[in-house]
Amino acid sequence: METEVASSEKPHLPNRLGVKGWVWAGRYTLERYLYTLHRLTGLGLLLYVALHLGANGFRLGGEESWTSAIDFLTNPFGRVVEYLVMAAFAFHALNGGRLILQHLGYTLGKPKPPIYPYVDSMRRRRPLTWVMLAVIVALAIYILVEFVT
């Protein structure tokens, strides 16, 4: 009787959080939720790109078909979608920049023997992350203003 085998045989109740865990899992601070947002914006952008490329097909139909398709952009719903894409892009791009840096271990600091109360690298760098978020929000507002005027 080996535990490796036994573990899968034992009738234990699975308790995996599943996708629910991306949305809400407990009292976590910033990064766990940025993760979700990055994912949402990434998928959103991908969806948009797909639609966008599809819409580009109207160009093959000549000027008229293109112009009628592009009219969509001027109606309010189209404007909102366009704005969301811009904002999502601003977030995904800047946060993506942070992720690239941090995934490669930059800006996180060096490992060092922990001293109680423990502060992990993410928490130590959180001020920077907040600054990044502030820039994103500023950008989003700027784009909004541009859009409205």
Added chain:
Amino acid sequence: MEAVHDVVILGSGLAGLRATVEAARVSNDELDIAIVSRVQLMRSHSVCAEGGTAAVMYPDEGDSLELHAWDTVRGSDFLADQDVVSLFVEESPKEIRQLDHWGIPWSRRPDGRINQRPFGGHSFDRATFAEDKTGFFEMHTLYDRLQKHARVTRYDECYVTSILVENGVFQGLTVWDLTSGEFFLIRGKALVIAAGGACRMFAFTTYSLSATGDGMAMAYRAGLPLKDMEFVQFHPTGLVPSGILITEGARGEGGYLLNNKGERFMEKYAPTKMETAPRDIVSRSEVTEILEGRGFSRPDGLDYVHIDLRHLGADKINERLPLIREVAIKFAFIDPIEQPIPIRPAAHYCMGGIHTDIHGATPVEGVWAAGEVSCMSLHGANRLGSNSTAECLVWGKITGEKAARYVMGQKSLAPIPEQKVQEEEKRLFEQVGHGDGSEDVFVIRTELQQMMDKNVAVYRNGPDMEVALDKIRELKKRLEHVKVVDTSRIYNTNLMAVLETTNLIDLAEIIVLGALTRTESRGAHSRTDFPNRDDVNWGKHTLAYYTPGQEHRFDYIPANITMWQPVERKY
């Protein structure tokens, strides 16, 4: 159901893990090895060891094997078997280097070599340490290393309920798998018992909740004699009120013990060694201070003195004693950088254990014992701090190797003890598992612990221990009428508490009987009615034998004196 293996290791503390690794190593992974533990392997009590592991690493800087041996023998109050001590001091440096090569983060000196710190009773700074989590790092280094060996089957969270022996030959273990609820037999050709100590029979103790002396009690019932059980070490610095250990390293690094007048009272008791005197002496000094009114009192009776680390400074505390700081903040809301820590003596170590020869072999063929559960006897009447983890490593290795070589000598399996297994299963789940008893196991256990704290503590005397004996026998009777409310077989910690308490009560009885008989004071066994050491009558080891249905039988064997004759012990 039954499982068959070549070598079975009972316990996954330092000794058990070291034995498993060694058995796998010397057999080139050819033997089928099982390691059984009542907790997940790496959770064993050994992770709590904090301060260090003794070894002579710097013979060119003043230390020597003879000096380590002398310190150990003197620390043991001349009860240690000196041939055992010799073997020990020779082997322990090898273990330090071995762990170094297996990846342990030993703390280092500026020149990159292994650092050592002063420890109580040692005449040289020879406690090798990894911050103040020595046992933790040792355990995880060994556990990690164990992952290399493919033919080791692990039985995590399998509670062993009995060791089966027939006609002086090992047959197997009966095991209750807590996570699946199954009860089964593990057969094997050889067994290494490394099941740890038993101080959970005390209320104020540094022990893990899972260290309940099962190994000793089961071995005893299987017919293995227990040696020197009356010697129980009290550690001078148990954190009030939880009993969590403040490592001896705290004193080794220069911490002061202070009474309520702010005096370093060790001046009076051990003027040369001060705070780094052996544990039995420091513990007695603290109790004397408290009894004479120079302690701090608490409403719950856990009167205490202080250990003061403030003068060490924040940097040294954070570097050398980070766990102590964390523990003090978490469990006493005290930051040792700013305040002294309240401490008092706490039950900490069993010098006694399963009687073995110098190589850990028990009187039963195919059975070895190593670690705290065993008694070869290295520590005599009082163990020096940091000698125990070293002992676990040294004899873990020796017994693992011996057991493996024994099996490789073409041993066959003992026949299946069908009937014994059935009887044991019945004892567990039928007799104990009824819900209509009148007694509550948790009440019984608490009464036992409180009584032991009161009557069989740092200072002992005849009348108190007579009371203790009566109480133990009363509790033993009451335990027969215990009720187990929990009916599930899976993770039934209610039933487990009954089994543990049965073991603790049996051992408590042996301790008290041994202590009552030993009419002298030696090392940790300190009787106010017999305050002096008596080498003529008592320079010998106590052996207790199980005699089913009757009183325990006691016998004595002389201590093995090969180097130094007993002299007066002064620090």
Added chain:
Amino acid sequence: MKETRLKILQYITGIGLFFFAGTHLIVSHLSSGEPASWESVSDRAASAGWLTLYLLLLTFGLYHGLHGLRTIILEFSFPNYAVRVLDWALVVIGIAIFGYAAYIPISAF
């Protein structure tokens, strides 16, 4: 180390997109005038510079987006044999979209 190389490309395309898609978005959604009108679109399509940018944008965007999608799909405990199927499927989808999407500006060039 396959996965590592794929991820390095994810980073590189991410950085590339930062500039290409950034330019594209600013030019076609934020700049004054009528960036999306038939004339502007045709004008840009006629310039070799813009065309290169579009093709790069398309390549990078497709790799980045589809690799990102792959990461997410993998997380649903995709067993190893299925990963290969997934990979090929994504490659085929990617090439198909690329062919279709690249044809539009090239045809107008």
Added chain:
Amino acid sequence: MQELTFKVQRYTPGQDKEPYLQEFTIPFTEGMTVLDGLIYIKEKVDNTLSFRSSCRMGICGSCGVLVNNFPMLACHTPVEELKTDRIEVKSLPNFPIIRDLVASLDLLFEKHKSIKPYIISSDIREAEEPTAEYVQSREELESYVQFAYCVKCGLCMAACPTVATDALFLGPQPLGQVYRYCTDRRDMGAKERFHEADSPHGVWLCHLAGACSEACPKGVDPALAIQLLKRAMVFDSMRLAKKRQPVTLAHLPVESKPKIEVPEFTVK
């Protein structure tokens, strides 16, 4: 605070279909931890409650549970720290429930094993029959010791959103240990472990949610270890990694100090 309300997850296989919460009201005593509360319930109120514990000092890693929706060591959490008298205790998410608060961590242990968490040495003879200790500078020690603090409690695995969906993802603890061993100069097994970490369910499924480090009770900071591992792997795959010098053995000093005196043997 006078009284505490504990809501504890109960589940006994064979008896219950679903886990449910049971409420207990118990007296508060100063300095008590969540584990103390559970022990009180077990011993005084309901003997059938099951949970794990051993060291009760935050070092063995047994007692990981979900306290008020955050993974914690029960013994390492004084009730005062929670700043509320309503305490909800559940078993760790992402691990199968064995009973009540006891979760099966087998999967974690298996994954940990799969990354070869031991020193892989180039000089096998020396590794198995040491002649002297290896020299290790302070910087070398500090480069990995933080990650060696791991008690294998699994809290990080309960916190990680990728573990929440992907049963095959190696997860923060094993990945952190990959880095712990690779960065130790005594070890020469980086390539082998990189290979393990490079799988489709390896290191690149970590998206830096950081929850692992947030939950880790021992300051291990697995998120940092994983990102440093990613860097090492990226450099390695682009052949930018610096070649590492093998460790050296300590040499005995030339000078020696006089021995401390030992009493003469009195037995011959």
